[in-house]
Amino acid sequence: MGTGETATHGWIIDAYGDYDRDAMVLWLWNEQGAHRIEDPRFLPTFFLHAPPSELPAIRRRIEILDGVREVREVDRRIALEDEDPRPVLEIVPRHYRDIHGVAHILDSNGGYLDHRLFNVDLRFSQRYAMERGIFPMGLVRYANGRWTPEEEHFALDYPLPPLRRSLLDIHVDNPMGMPRMQDRLLGARVDEDAVDGDEESILKGIGELVRSKDPDVLLTDGGDAFTMPYLARKAAELGADLQLGRDPERFAERKGKSYFTYGKIVYKPGQYILRGRLHLDRGHFAYRESDFAGLAELSRLSTLTPQEQARLTPGTAITAMQVNQAHRDGCLVLWKKNRPEEFKSAEDLLRGDRGGFIFEPEVGLHEGLYELDFFALYPSIMVSCNISAETLDCPCCRLDGRAVPDLRYRLCTRRLGLIPRVLKPVIERRRYYKRMKGEPGPLQEVYRGRDTILKWLLVTCFSADTLVPYRFGEDYRIDRIDAIVDRYLPDRAGVAECRGELRVFGYDADLHPVEKRVAKVVKAPAPRELLKV
Structure with a gap:
């Protein structure tokens, strides 16, 4: 389907860049089948930041490169903590396949230090979705080269296409x-x-x-x-x-x-x-x-x-x-993230890197106990305490920032950080799906699947060094979570059966202490790049 043809609507099931035709290709599914839509007007770009006085000379050097179509000076935020945009060069590659080659040339010309490059390694499908305001598996309308979403991005209840x-x-x-x-x-x-x-x-x-x-x-x-x-x-x-x-x-x-x-x-x-x-x-x-x-x-x-x-x-x-x-938010994404940790004294390390601590219970039979089940504990702490890279020791709250207990850190109280804004809707979604999956109905399995994947999404905010009490065979121990999982998956990611020998401690509905058998352990590879807080 060309960009000027009649309107159609459906779900976006696939999107990718066609490097031979320099166009974005999207597949729209509806009851009549899958429709191929090509958009040659999409031009992926990336950005270069250097001292403002050097930008004119850098621009002239970039414009003579064969792989560059256009260079323009624009203003963009280049860091989460920045209030105001800064002047940067926006580089439009001549062809889709040129973007990484040109970026490497400019990185080399800056001695891998002087030129900071942004938005280089973003996937083409993600770039296109962000710029057009659409999202995969979302219901949209396409007419005369324009996309119009027909549902909210973060809708809790939405239809899924009955794909064959x-x-x-x-x-x-x-x-x-x-x-x-x-x-x-x-x-x-x-x-x-x-x-x-x-x-x-x-x-x-x-x-x-x-x-x-x-x-x-x-x-x-x-x-x-x-x-x-x-x-x-x-x-x-x-x-x-x-x-x-x-x-x-x-x-x-x-x-x-x-x-x-x-x-x-x-x-x-x-x-x-x-x-x-x-x-x-x-x-x-x-x-x-x-x-x-x-x-x-x-x-x-x-x-x-x-x-x-x-x-x-x-x-x-x-x-x-x-x-x-x-x-x-209008903020660019740094290509090569190499932000080092600030120096910490031995006392700071001793205070800050203690990990989790589990109090030893008094041995015996106890009555009148209560169980506190924290829902998404670590993500909830990040949201409620406003923990994010740009809110930690921010310059705007030097005197009245929220103090981190026992540590010399402060958290911003004037603006909400990136991490809390990302995590809050995920926590709310999982809370909703967790409630709905317990209600009988035709969508119960759908809610269960959504709840499960959001649980794993929030687990990425969970620390692998948290200590857990458990029984392995006849031995009672307390170990880190990753040490327990490594018993079954020492050299690979995946899922392993526990064969009944691993048990953890908990309480039943009447608050009686019980041992819970662990059926499976799961290990998934960490992403190559993390935002360190």
Whole structure:
């Protein structure tokens, strides 16, 4: 559909930048099917800050670069604590694919220190959603090149599109006991329809089944780790035209990578994303824990498309929500965040890094006890106490700021910080869904999925060094949460069964002490970038 055609409405299920045509592509789903909408008017930009006296000379040097279309001087806020905007250069790349190359050149020209770059690494789909005021899985109207949301971004009750789903599975000859890329393809199945024959016939049959069924969601088990890369390799070897997405290109492949975290090197498989059709691996954390209802909730809040969000952590969703809020505030997002901690004396470290403390109870039988269940404790503290990077030791409250107990810190009392403004609606949403999932009705499972994913979203604000009393076998212990989980998942993220040996302490409805068996423990990778408070 072109930008000047008749109006249509529906749900945005996918969005991405077309690097060959320098245009944004969005897929709008409604009862008539999925519609491809192309917007060539969208121009992603990034910003450079330097001393105002140097900006004219820097601008002249940037304008002669081949990858630059235009440079203009504008005023923007470059830090959360800034009250007034500052002069910066807005750089428009000539082509979509030029944005990172030009940014690296400018970073190098500034000695990786003098030029501060902003909005470089924002995803194109997120940029477009923020600038157009829309969000994935949201109901919108599109007419004459303009988008109009038909529902509130943070609506509590909203309809979900009844997307058609199909499950893709393949059968591979595995003489070594586990399937390998070089093993022979023996067959495949899409839902209940099976395909066999030689490898080329099987690949052709998979493509025909997907085209005839035309699912909106293609489900796999281990799709990113094996199924999709295996099919892509087989199609390339045999010269077969295997199209699983709705766009002609086969896959939007993002290669796997290894990264260092918490003293370990972890491998993250590549991503195989389809265009116009959602490829969801049923093993992805968000989909596995909360089904499609929870994934759609997270996608709406973060403005990351369902395929992207399914492959990212809840912590990344919180980061994306912070970026969205900063954009609404007119504040740019720094590209390479290297803000160091301020110096702390030994006494400050001793006072501030004590972690949690659990009082030892008096042994015996006690009556008249009361249980206090804190709802979203750490996020609630951040909201109620206004804890955020820019509110800590702010210059406006040097004399009358809110003192942090036992520490030499103050919190702002004049303006609400970024983190509380992001977390408050999430806490309110979860409180609502937690109440609604207990009420019988047709939406009970939907509410349960939304409540579950918001629980994991708020867990990203929970400290892994909190101490927990528990029993492991016959031993009674108190350990950090991460130490307990590392017993089951020492070298990887995922979910592990506890086999009945792990129990924690609690109270029943009559306030009688009981041991609660832990069925599963979960470990998810932390986002690469965190806003440290």
